[in-house]
Amino acid sequence: MYERMPRELTLPTGELLRPFGPADLDQLVDVVNDNLEHLRPWMPWAQQPVTAETQSEFLTASARNWAEGTDFVYGIFAADGTILGGTGLHTRQGPGVLEIGYWVRRDVQGRGLVTAATRVLAEVAASYDEVDTVAIYCDEANVRSAAVPRRLGFTLVGVEEREPLAAGETGWHQVWTMPAAVIRAGWPA
Numbered sequence: 686m687y688e689r690m691p692r693e694l695t696l697p698t699g700e701l702l703r704p705f706g707p708a709d710l711d712q713l714v715d716v717v718n719d720n721l722e723h724l725r726p727w728m729p730w731a732q733q734p735v736t737a738e739t740q741s742e743f744l745t746a747s748a749r750n751w752a753e754g755t756d757f758v759y760g761i762f763a764a765d766g767t768i769l770g771g772t773g774l775h776t777r778q779g780p781g782v783l784e785i786g787y788w789v790r791r792d793v794q795g796r797g798l799v800t801a802a803t804r805v806l807a808e809v810a811a812s813y814d815e816v817d818t819v820a821i822y823c824d825e826a827n828v829r830s831a832a833v834p835r836r837l838g839f840t841l842v843g844v845e846e847r848e849p850l851a852a853g854e855t856g857w858h859q860v861w862t863m864p865a866a867v868i869r870a871g872w873p874a
């Protein structure tokens with residue numbers, strides 16, 4: 686269903702979204718470990734230092750998910766190939782919904798990079814007739830994350846309880862959504 690998912694997307698400011706590949710392994714290990722204190726509160730996979738082995742498993746799983754059309758993780762890269770963060774479209778909320786997730790390095794926050802990447806991925810999601818909703822889930826304590834869907838005009842439609850998986854989580858997850866039809870018709874002002 687998601688066979689034609691684009692493997693390369695360019696943000697208006699020149700950064701590139703593309704799947705992480707084997708050549709990114711060493712850089713990925715370093716960027717996650719250099720940002721561990723920043724990521725640990727919110728990212729379940731960043732609870733302890735990562736290794737070449739754990740990240741290699743991540744790359745393998747991620748390539749398999751791309752091939753099977755079940756999950757689409759993108760790295761966010763500067764024009765020179767430096768990893769700035771990660772994002773993705775996830776099918777885990779079930780038919781009709783694509784969920785967007787994201788993280789960036791601490792030192793590139795505050796530039797609008799994640800807002801721009803989310804906007805581009807939401808447009809990709811809405812390009813599928815089968816998708817009726819684009820969703821973003823974030824713990825209610827993660828104020829900076831919630832600001833991304835709010836800034837883009839998503840609606841907070843509920844709060845769901847979930848077992849905390851990362852150090853800063855309360856377990857209460859905000860659900861932000863945007864109807865795909867609204868994106869197809871042009872974004873809200």
Ligand SMILES: CC(C)(COP(=O)(O)OP(=O)(O)OC[C@H]1O[C@@H](n2cnc3c(N)ncnc32)[C@H](O)[C@@H]1OP(=O)(O)O)[C@@H](O)C(=O)NCCC(=O)NCCS
Binds near residue numbers: 727789797827
């Ligand atoms: C959550 C996270 C991705 C948000 O990053 P961010 O830098 O706040 O988001 P953006 O890149 O969209 O930048 C928004 C900021 O840039 C500013 N900005 C500058 N130019 C902008 C533009 N053209 N468009 C939008 N915002 C812009 C905004 O005003 C905002 O600044 P502020 O923080 O002073 O209000 C980041 O904090 C992070 O990686 N956290 C750790 C991991 C995490 O929590 N992931 C989410 C799990 S649900």
